[in-house]
Amino acid sequence: MKAKEDLQADYMVISPHPDDSEFGAAGSVARWVSEGKTVVYVICTGGEKGTSDPDLNPADLARVRIKEQRSAAELLGVSEVIFLGYEDQTLEDTPVFRKDIVRWIRKFRPHTVVTADPYRRYLWHRDHRITGQVVLDAVFPFARDYHAYPDLIAEGLMPHKVRRVLLWASEDPDYYSDISQTFDKKLAALRCHESQVGGHHFASVEKWLRQRAEEAAREQDFELAEAFHLVDINR
Secondary structure, three states, rough: OOOOOHHOEEEEEEOOOOOOOHHHHHHHHHHOOOOOOHHHEEEOOOOOOOOOOOOOOHHHHHHHHHHHHHHHOOOOOOOEEEEEEEEOOOOOOOHHHHHHHHHHHHHHOEEEEEEOOOOOOOOOOHHHHHHHHHHHHHHHHOOHHHOOOOOHOOOOOOOOOOEEEEEEEEOOOOOOOOOOOHHHHHHHHHHHHHHHHOOOOOHHHHHHHHHHHHHHOOOOOOOOOOEEEEOOOOO
């Protein structure tokens, strides 16, 4: 593998919390890796508030969830996992957050960025909505424009033009990724998130995911799919 400072990614998956990447794109990630593509993860928060247990310490849960995310990424063959360290349920569309995303886009220079669709209507986790919007703004125009961040230029992080964005959980999907051969690996990666989907919950999660994957592939020439909205920046 390339040294970290030289690593460039074909795909960068940017998630609000640990496990979002696996729910949204793990089947595709596994396929891309099997095809020789380089995938990196950027995880925005530790997911420490995602529990109904009042006795569970959030800091302890964050440590568990970060460990689970590393295990899932390793199983999928993800080359690098970056944790931004923001507090769960506090993400806002701020210059600092946007600059953090720009920094890692310029560092890894991905062809395609994958994240949550910010335009899902009505009920949608605010961290997902904010992450998606900040990522889109970071991709265009901030990661692209030379004068956006002179201090990043001084660090050697030159502008980069992302070519495509894939948005999961979209209500307007138009891009379907074949995961027929990697669905089981998606499930295995999700099983790493024991604190979220462990125990008796997993059977219902698996059933729901399979139904969703079958529905996404209904008009395709394959059996199982992950659905995205594609933003083609080359157009």
